[in-house]
Amino acid sequence: MPTPYRSSTRSAPCRLEWHPSRWQLAAHLVFAALMPWAATATALPAAAQWPVGLLAAAIAAGQGWRHARRPSRALVIPSGEGPVCVDGQPVQGFTVHDRGPLLQLGWRQDGRRHACLFWPDTLPPPRRRELRLALQARPISRSRP
Numbered sequence: 001m002p003t004p005y006r007s008s009t010r011s012a013p014c015r016l017e018w019h020p021s022r023w024q025l026a027a028h029l030v031f032a033a034l035m036p037w038a039a040t041a042t043a044l045p046a047a048a049q050w051p052v053g054l055l056a057a058a059i060a061a062g063q064g065w066r067h068a069r070r071p072s073r074a075l076v077i078p079s080g081e082g083p084v085c086v087d088g089q090p091v092q093g094f095t096v097h098d099r100g101p102l103l104q105l106g107w108r109q110d111g112r113r114h115a116c117l118f119w120p121d122t123l124p125p126p127r128r129r130e131l132r133l134a135l136q137a138r139p140i141s142r143s144r145p
Helices: 022-040 046-068 125-136
Strands: 014-018 073-077 092-099 102-109 112-118
Touching (some): 014 125, 073 125
Antiparallel strands (some): 014 073, 092 102, 102 112
């Protein structure tokens, strides 16, 4: 029986927006709070344990602050053989690594490696499924299941 509409074999491009994860920021802050006590459990001299722990806490808090200030990125994965675009610029060597609840996208642009880590709070399951469907038709290297 013929269908009343024409179906298309092409699908729309997958458009994602990456932004810093609140969960990752919270993890940085928890680690920063625990660093002084972790330093007291080491074999450092007693006089150096708290200063080293406070220095490690400052570094962890600084990394969290840097992560929170990263700009958002717009990713477009076309349905055909076209190049993947990040912030409107075509990229090479686009890779996808599925790490359980985390999803890492990597690429090369201007000779440098770049990456985005999607946490569950930045990529909900429906968007993750949309990305997975968009990748099925593309020759993108993926990590082993």
